[in-house]
Amino acid sequence: MTHPVPPELNPKSDLETAQSSSPTLWYLQYWPAILVGLLLSMGIIGLSAEQVPAFAIWLPPVLAVVLLLVAIITAPRVKKPQETPWDKREREAALLAPKVPQAEVSETTTPAADAEATIVEAAPAPKAAPAAIVAGDVDVLVLWGSETGTAQGLAEMTENKLKDAGKTARAVSMGSVKLEQLPGFNKVLILTSTWGDGEPPANAIDLWEACQKQKVDMSKTGFSVLSLGDTAYPEFCKCGKDFDAFLEKMGAQRIYPRVDCDLNYEANFDKWLSGVQQALG
Structure with missing residues (x-):
């Protein structure tokens, strides 16, 4: 199965180079070359030991050992870049996204009695607000929590696949x-990414805060969770795990086990969606 780029998988800024390792720790990248240079210096000084003080012979190896120790101690402290691989994918997709032409502007003139020219701009058509979701209107509510659009795109693919079925x-x-709306739905599917240090995406914060403060009876609701993350981060897929645990605690029935996805999410997404479709019948 092929997966088109989700609708919003093409926004953010170029943070990769701006948030690279700190300039004050430049030696972490070049210390092997510096070490070799110091060792060569020691050899050169050793060949001319009669012309230099005795302590100069030992200065290069001592500096090399000190540099090595500093590199070993400080390397784990280098702060990880804030741009996640999801951001990188979006930025790359943004470069390939077609540019939307601006509204054409036409200039018209009034009759001869009025010599002033006026500018007429085409007014964009207002966007219709999405209709409020009502429990009785759908068999399956597909909720997405997305900071950058990936989870949203997968949720919309899930909606289309379920409609096709x-x-x-x-x-x-x-x-x-x-x-308080969720108990009214027969089936709830959650697709969410994790942001920062295990935090929910911006559009999921209010719902998650409500989950921490309120209790609801979801014993009549079936659910499943697909969580997106990056195994390079300690709190891998934490947001999805939190929602999964909350729904189970509220008595909801898991129709298919939670699936946690790393950066290459396609295979796991297909597996999860297939399992959910079979469970829904």
């Missing part, structure tokens, strides 16, 4: 629902 499904941002 004859289900009434709707993909909705977590920011568009209230916790």
